[in-house]
Amino acid sequence: MRIALILGLLSHFLVQAPSAHAKVRVVTTIQTFRSLAEEIGGDQVEVTALVGESVDPHHVDPRPSHAVTLNKADLLVHVGLDLERGWLPPLLEQARNPKVRSGEVGNLDASTAGIMVLDAGGAVTRAQGDIHPMGNPHYWLHPDNALRVARALAERLKRIDPGQASTYEARLQAFSNRLAARRKEWEENAKALAGVKIVTYHKSWSYLTSWLKLVEIGNIEPKPGVPPDPKHLAELVGSARSQGAKMVIVETYYPRNTAQRVATLAGMKAVVLPSDAGGKERSYFALVDKIVTELVAAVR
Ligand SMILES: [Zn+2]
Structure with missing residues (x-):
């Protein structure tokens, strides 16, 4: 009886304990953030984007598979400024993953990474049908903003996976250098x-x-x-x-x-x-x- 209990506890521990080499599971909304997370995370991360290719990021059909993906995530990276408002909150609810809840280290609203928001400050509301009530959320193409998001990603990855902090920092530096060169071109x-x-x-x-x-x-x-x-x-x-x-x-x-x-x-x-x-x-x-x-x- 006692042995069975100990074995039970042991197998529970073995299943629950994270492996020393487990990859950080990053889930992004848009594909561009998937690319940035791959740039900064390299082999240390496994990245999945929820917004399919060539899909309007304002209007994504939430699928049960999205909730399953979010359930296993260590870090969620989203655009914010209400871009995903129509579909991300219900998915987060279904995912039941405390790590990626708003306010947690595993929830990165990239619009808070120092983005200078355009078209903000107007008196627009959703009642007028405007889907940019918090200003323009389509900020990711501008190289300044891609770098801001990359920095914020590196900062979160270092907190979630401190053992690899120097790797994330080096990859951020490499990304920043490459971006500066490409930007000139x-x-x-x-x-x-x-x-x-x-x-x-x-x-x-x-x-x-x-x-x-x-x-x-x-x-x-x-x-x-x-x-x-x-x-x-x-x-x-x-x-x-x-x-x-x-x-x-x-x-x-x-x-x-x-x-x-x-x-x-x-x-x-x-x-x-x-x-x-x-x-x-x-x-x-x-x-x-x-x-x-x-x-x-x-x-x-
Ligand atoms: Zn829009």
Whole structure:
């Protein structure tokens, strides 16, 4: 009886005790954060993204498998600013994982990593249909912000896995160096974009356009998350024509025919671009490469 009890306790302990070499399980919402976590975590982490490739990050279908993934996570990294508001809180509820609850070291709201939030401070509310009530949440393409998120990730990984702190710090430094070098190339290539007027479907590009000095003169959506009506589109076409706008950027997951119609009527090019990593653009670097290359090609 006593032996059975001891064996029971022992097997319980063996199952529960984390192995010395266990990888830190990181779950991210968007794919770009998956890429950043891989950059900083290397072999020490196992990273899963909840937002599929080419999926609107505002609107993800929560699946039971997402809750299972979150249940096993040591660290959750999310965009914040209400981007995942429609789907992440119910998943966290189902996941029943105290480690990744809001306020815990295992819950990183990356918008708190020193991001200067654009379009904030207005009197917008969700009641008006605007899905950016806390300001623009699409900050991850800007290299300054990618570095801020990478730093915050390294800081959390060091706290969760202090034995590997020096590895995370070294990987952060390597990422920072590589980013600085790539950024110079991107800015050199993007010189032709300065002052070019553009229209975008959703306000997914404001941080990128301010970095590359593109001038965003309007959006196909009258407000973020609100589909366009004919009157808004007619005004947008008139304004794009009179201001000499050159292109419409449309995210891979928005209706292309509307963007194409507006582009044709106003003499612009429609450029379909990924706003998150995935597919051939699996890494943050490949994603920004692709965007800069396509934008420059469109103004040539
Ligand atoms: Zn948005």
